[in-house]
Amino acid sequence: MSRHEISLTVNGAEAKGEVEARLLLVHFLREDLDLTGTHIGCDTTSCGACTVILNGKAVKSCTVFAVQADGAEVETIEGVATEEGLHPLQEGFWEKHGLQCGYCTPGMILSAKHLLAKNPNPTEEEIRWGISGNLCRCTGYNKIVEAIQYAAEKLRNAETEEARQEVSA
Amino acid sequence: MTTHVEDRFEHHSEKPAGVSAQVETSHDVQVSTPAKICGMGHRMKRKEDPRFIQGRGRYVDDVKLPGMLYMDIVRSPYAHAKILSIDATEALATEGVLAVITGEDLKEAGNLHWMPTLMSDTQMVLPIEKVVYAAQEVCVVIATDRYIAADAIEKVYVDYEPLDPVVDPFEAMKDEVIVRDDKEAKTNHIWHWEAGDKEATDQAFAEAAHVVEESMHIPRIHVSSIETCGMVANYDKIQEHMQIYMTSQAPHAHRTVFALVSGLPEHKIQIISPDIGGGFGGKVPVYPGYVCCAVASLVTGKPVKWIEDRSENLQADSFARDYHIKAKMASDASGRITALKVETLADHGAADAAANPSKFPAGLYSICTGSYDMKAAHVAVDGVYTNKPPGGVAYRCSFRVTEAVHMIERMTDILAHDLGEDPADLRSRNFIRPDQFPYRSPTGWEYDSGNYQAALDKAKEMIGYDELRREQLEKRARGELMGIGISSFTEVVGAGPSKDYDILGIKMFDSAEVRIHPTGKAIARFGTKSQGQGHETTYAQILAEELGLPASDIQVEEGDTDTAPYGLGTYASRSTPTAGAAGAMAARKIKAKAKKIAAYLLEVGEDDLEWNVDRWQVKGSPEQAKTIQDIAFAAYTNHPPGMEAGLEATDYYDPPNLTFPFGSYICVVDIDKGTGEVKVRRFVAVDDCGNIINPMIVEGQIEGGLTMGLAPALFEEIVYDDQGQNLSGTLADYLVPTAVESPKWELGKTITPSPHHPIGAKGVGESPTVGAPPAIANAVVDALWHLGVRHLDIPISPQKVWKALRDAGVRG
Numbered sequence: 001m002s003r004h005e006i007s008l009t010v011n012g013a014e015a016k017g018e019v020e021a022r023l024l025l026v027h028f029l030r031e032d033l034d035l036t037g038t039h040i041g042c043d044t045t046s047c048g049a050c051t052v053i054l055n056g057k058a059v060k061s062c063t064v065f066a067v068q069a070d071g072a073e074v075e076t077i078e079g080v081a082t083e084e085g086l087h088p089l090q091e092g093f094w095e096k097h098g099l100q101c102g103y104c105t106p107g108m109i110l111s112a113k114h115l116l117a118k119n120p121n122p123t124e125e126e127i128r129w130g131i132s133g134n135l136c137r138c139t140g141y142n143k144i145v146e147a148i149q150y151a152a153e154k155l156r157n158a159e160t161e162e163a164r165q166e167v168s169a
Numbered sequence: 170m171t172t173h174v175e176d177r178f179e180h181h182s183e184k185p186a187g188v189s190a191q192v193e194t195s196h197d198v199q200v201s202t203p204a205k206i207c208g209m210g211h212r213m214k215r216k217e218d219p220r221f222i223q224g225r226g227r228y229v230d231d232v233k234l235p236g237m238l239y240m241d242i243v244r245s246p247y248a249h250a251k252i253l254s255i256d257a258t259e260a261l262a263t264e265g266v267l268a269v270i271t272g273e274d275l276k277e278a279g280n281l282h283w284m285p286t287l288m289s290d291t292q293m294v295l296p297i298e299k300v301v302y303a304a305q306e307v308c309v310v311i312a313t314d315r316y317i318a319a320d321a322i323e324k325v326y327v328d329y330e331p332l333d334p335v336v337d338p339f340e341a342m343k344d345e346v347i348v349r350d351d352k353e354a355k356t357n358h359i360w361h362w363e364a365g366d367k368e369a370t371d372q373a374f375a376e377a378a379h380v381v382e383e384s385m386h387i388p389r390i391h392v393s394s395i396e397t398c399g400m401v402a403n404y405d406k407i408q409e410h411m412q413i414y415m416t417s418q419a420p421h422a423h424r425t426v427f428a429l430v431s432g433l434p435e436h437k438i439q440i441i442s443p444d445i446g447g448g449f450g451g452k453v454p455v456y457p458g459y460v461c462c463a464v465a466s467l468v469t470g471k472p473v474k475w476i477e478d479r480s481e482n483l484q485a486d487s488f489a490r491d492y493h494i495k496a497k498m499a500s501d502a503s504g505r506i507t508a509l510k511v512e513t514l515a516d517h518g519a520a521d522a523a524a525n526p527s528k529f530p531a532g533l534y535s536i537c538t539g540s541y542d543m544k545a546a547h548v549a550v551d552g553v554y555t556n557k558p559p560g561g562v563a564y565r566c567s568f569r570v571t572e573a574v575h576m577i578e579r580m581t582d583i584l585a586h587d588l589g590e591d592p593a594d595l596r597s598r599n600f601i602r603p604d605q606f607p608y609r610s611p612t613g614w615e616y617d618s619g620n621y622q623a624a625l626d627k628a629k630e631m632i633g634y635d636e637l638r639r640e641q642l643e644k645r646a647r648g649e650l651m652g653i654g655i656s657s658f659t660e661v662v663g664a665g666p667s668k669d670y671d672i673l674g675i676k677m678f679d680s681a682e683v684r685i686h687p688t689g690k691a692i693a694r695f696g697t698k699s700q701g702q703g704h705e706t707t708y709a710q711i712l713a714e715e716l717g718l719p720a721s722d723i724q725v726e727e728g729d730t731d732t733a734p735y736g737l738g739t740y741a742s743r744s745t746p747t748a749g750a751a752g753a754m755a756a757r758k759i760k761a762k763a764k765k766i767a768a769y770l771l772e773v774g775e776d777d778l779e780w781n782v783d784r785w786q787v788k789g790s791p792e793q794a795k796t797i798q799d800i801a802f803a804a805y806t807n808h809p810p811g812m813e814a815g816l817e818a819t820d821y822y823d824p825p826n827l828t829f830p831f832g833s834y835i836c837v838v839d840i841d842k843g844t845g846e847v848k849v850r851r852f853v854a855v856d857d858c859g860n861i862i863n864p865m866i867v868e869g870q871i872e873g874g875l876t877m878g879l880a881p882a883l884f885e886e887i888v889y890d891d892q893g894q895n896l897s898g899t900l901a902d903y904l905v906p907t908a909v910e911s912p913k914w915e916l917g918k919t920i921t922p923s924p925h926h927p928i929g930a931k932g933v934g935e936s937p938t939v940g941a942p943p944a945i946a947n948a949v950v951d952a953l954w955h956l957g958v959r960h961l962d963i964p965i966s967p968q969k970v971w972k973a974l975r976d977a978g979v980r981g
Contacts, residue, residue, distance in 0.1 A: 023316075039230075041446075042479035046901050047900055094214055099218060100873060101701030102701065103228065103446030124913075128911075139873045140875055
C-alpha cells in the first residue's frame with residue numbers, strides 16, 4: 001500500500017502525517033491526531049457521527065480519505081469552542097438538552113454549524129432537513145432543533161450587534 | 170402533590186413490603202429546594218454535558234493503550250452449516266498478524282468455546298462443529314493495526330458444508346431441522362410458560378357477549394445505538410490483572426460472568442464502562458466478541474481492542490421482539506372487557522440470550538391486561554430456536570412489555586371498532602379506577618398506583634379530541650383518509666424485588682455509596698451505568714433534595730467495578746426505581762447521623778431538632794441550626810465522643826414492588842391514498858412517571874422514547890430471507906428515523922407518585938417506546954376501518970397500506 005505525506009490545517013493548527021492511501025480521514029483525526037471527539041457510528045455514510053467541516057463544507061469523514069484532505073482546512077468538534085468560551089451551538093445543545101449519550105453530538109453540531117453558515121435564519125423544516133444526514137437515537141430530535149434555533153438567534157443577534165457597532169464607529 | 174420529603178420517608182418506612190396505598194394525582198412538579206441547591210423538580214442543566222459538547226467524552230473506542238493490538242472477526246456466510254476446516258495459514262503469514270483464535274483454541278484454553286447466556290442457556294463463543302446463524306463469529310484475527318486485521322480476515326479460508334436452515338419459527342416447531350443438536354433433547358422448542366387462570370378465562374369466554382380475535386407479529390428490530398459494541402482488554406501477566414473497557418450497561422454483572430466463565434479471580438478483573446453511546450438493552454448481553462477480545466489479551470499479554478462495525482452490529486448482536494401473537498378478547502353486552510386469552514410463539518434465534526429475570530422466560534409479558542380491569546386472563550408463550558442470531562433483549566423496553574402493550578392496545582381498539590364505540594369511551598369504561606389501587610391483576614401483578622382516566626382526559630383535551638373526530642367524519646365523507654389512535658398503556662419497571670427477580674441468580678437490587686468530604690462536598694457512586702440518561706445530574710439532584718447539598722457539589726460516578734458498589738446496571742427503566750432509591754436511603758442514613766452530630770454541637774436532644782432543607786434546626790428556634798456543611802466539617806474535626814468519624818453511608822436497595830408508570834397517547838395520521846404513506850400529523854403524549862427529578866431530562870427521555878416508538882411502528886424491521894440472510898444489515902437498509910420523519914412531539918403530564926418508592930418516582934425511559942407504537946398503529950387502522958381493514962402489522966410501511974387500500978378497492 002502506497003504511503004503519502006500529507007499536510008493540512010486542523011482546527012487552525014498545522015497537522016502533518018505519512019499515511020496509507022486508504023486511510024480514512026476519520027481514522028487520521030482520531031488515531032494519528034488523537035482528536036477522538038469525531039465518532040464512528042456506521043460504515044455506509046448513513047449516521048453522520050463522523051461529520052467534520054472540510055474547506056467550509058460539512059462532510060462525513062468516514063467517506064473521505066486522509067490524502068483527499070491534503071492541503072485542506074478541517075474543523076472538528078475540538079475546534080468549535082474558542083478562547084472566549086463555548087460556541088452558541090454548544091451553548092444551545094447544553095441549554096436545550098440537545099444531547100443525551102453525546103455520541104452523535106459532535107457530528108450534529110458540525111452539521112448545524114454548516115447549516116447556519118449557509119442559512120443564518122432557517123425555518124424548523126430547514127433545520128430538520130439540514131441535520132437529516134445525522135442520526136440520533138436518544139433525543140427524538142425536538143430538543144436538537146431547539147438547540148439550533150437557540151444558536152441561530154444568538155448568532156444573528158451577535159451579527160446585528162456587530163453591524164450596529166461598526167455603523168456607530 | 171402534597172406530600173413533602175419527610176412524609177415520603179415516614180410513609181416508606183412504615184409500610185410493609187409490597188403494600189401500596191391510593192395516592193393523589195397532580196399536574197405540577199413539586200420543588201422544595203432553592204435553585205442553588207437544585208434538588209428534585211429543578212430543570213438543572215446536565216453536569217455531564219460540557220465534555221460531550223466539546224468532544225471530550227471518553228468512549229471505548231477512544232481508549233488507546235501503549236502497544237495495543239486490534240481484533241477482527243471472521244463471520245459465517247451461512248445461517249446453518251457444518252465447519253469442515255479452517256485454514257488460517259495465509260492470514261498468519263501476513264505481516265502484522267499475531268494470532269488467529271478458533272473454537273478449538275478456546276476449547277483447549279479451558280472449554281471457553283461455550284458460554285452461558287443471561288437466561289442460563291448456552292451460546293457458542295466460537296464454533297467447532299457447525300454455525301447456527303449467518304454472521305456468526307467463526308474465528309478471530311489479532312493484528313497490530315485495525316486495517317491489517319480487516320485485511321487478514323479475508324485470508325482465513327473456512328470450508329463449510331451448508332445445511333438447510335430453519336428461519337420461520339412455526340416451521341421450527343415441527344423439528345424437521347434441529348438448530349441446537351448439541352443439546353440432548355432434539356427439539357427446537359425451548360420452553361413453555363403460562364400465567365393467569367386458564368379455567369376462569371375459558372369460563373369468561375363461554376359467557377361472553379362479544380369476542381374479538383386477531384393475530385399479530387411484533388417483528389424483529391434492533392436497538393442500533395449510534396455507538397456499536399466494543400472492548401479494550403488489557404491483561405497484565407505480571408499482576409495477573411485483567412482490566413477491561415467495555416460497552417456495558419451492567420459492568421458488575423459482566424465482571425461476575427467473566428470470572429465464572431474464565432476462572433480468573435473476580436478481584437483481578439476490573440471492568441470499566443466509560444461513556445456509553447447509547448445502550449437501549451443492546452449492551453446488556455455478553456457477546457462472543459467480548460470473550461474473544463479478553464482471551465486475545467490473555468494470550469498475547471497485550472492490550473487488544475475490538476470495535477464492531479455497524480453491519481456486524483445489525484447482523485449479529487442481540488435483537489428485540491419477534492413475537493407471533495394470537496389474542497382473543499371477551500366482553501359483555503355493554504362493552505366491559507371480561508377476559509383475555511393470549512398464545513404466543515417467541516422466536517429466540519439460535520440461543521435464548523434474552524436478559525430477563527430468571528423466573529420470567531417471557532419477561533413481564535403477563536402485564537398484558539394493561540390498564541383495564543377484567544375478571545380473567547390467560548397467557549401462554551412458547552420459546553423456539555431458529556437459525557437466526559440469538560437474543561430477545563430489549564429495545565428500550567423492560568422485558569417484553571412493549572409486545573404486551575401493543576397487543577392489549579390493539580385488541581381494545583378492535584373491540585371498540587367492532588362494537589361501533591369510540592375507542593376513548595371504551596377505554597374509560599374499562600380502566601382500573603384510582604380507588605382500586607393497589608390493584609391485583611388477573612395474572613398476579615400488584616399495580617402500585619395509577620389514574621388512567623386523568624391521563625386520557627388530559628391527552629384528549631390537549632389534542633382537541635372531539636373536534637378531531639368531527640374533522641375525521643367530514644374528511645371521510647370527502648374520501649380523505651385520516652385516523653386517530655389512542656394508547657392508554659401501563660408500564661411495569663424497576664426490577665426488582667429480590668424474592669422474584671434475579672439475573673443468573675444475582676438478585677436485582679441496586680446500590681449507592683455516598684461520602685461527604687469535610688468541606689461539605691460529596692462523591693456518590695452507584696451500581697448502575699448511564700448511557701445518556703443523565704445520572705450524573707439526576708442522582709445528584711436526589712441527594713441534593715435529601716441532604717441539602719447543592720447538586721453541583723456532588724460528584725456522581727458509575728461504571729468502574731473497582732470503585733462503585735455492586736449493582737445490576739441500567740436497563741428496564743430500573744435506575745431511578747432501584748439505585749435512585751438506594752441514593753435516597755443512603756442519604757437518609759447520613760441525615761440520621763448528621764442529626765446526632767447536630768444535637769451534640771447544639772447541645773440539645775435529637776428530639777428537639779427538625780430538618781429544614783439543608784440543616785438541622787432547633788424546633789421553635791430556627792436561628793439555632795447546623796447546616797449539612799457545618800455537620801460535615803464537624804464529622805471529621807469535632808464529632809461526638811464515641812461516634813465513628815466521617816459522614817458516609819452505603820445502601821443496597823431491594824424494592825418492595827415494581828413501579829407502574831403509565832400514560833395516554835393520542836396520534837393523528839393522514840394517509841396518502843396514492844402512495845400509502847402515513848404522515849403523523851400530531852402526537853400528544855401524556856406521561857405519568859410519578860414524582861419528577863428533573864423535568865428537562867424527563868422530557869428528553871420521553872421525546873427520545875417516542876421516536877424509538879415511531880421507528881418500529883412505521884420503519885424498522887430486521888428482515889431475513891428464506892436462507893436466513895439478514896436483508897437489513899446496514900443503516901441504508903434498516904431505517905432509523907431522522908429529524909425529518911420524527912414529528913414534533915407534544916408532551917403533557919400527570920403526577921401520581923409511587924407509594925412505595927422513597928422519593929415517589931417510577932422510571933420513565935421506556936414508557937414512550939412501549940406506548941407509542943400502538944397509538945400509531947391504532948390511528949392507521951382507525952383511518953382504514955371503514956374500508957374493511959381490521960389490523961396491520963408493524964412496521965406499517967407505505968407498501969402495506971397501499972396493498973390494503975388496493976385490496977379494499979381504493980385507488981389514489
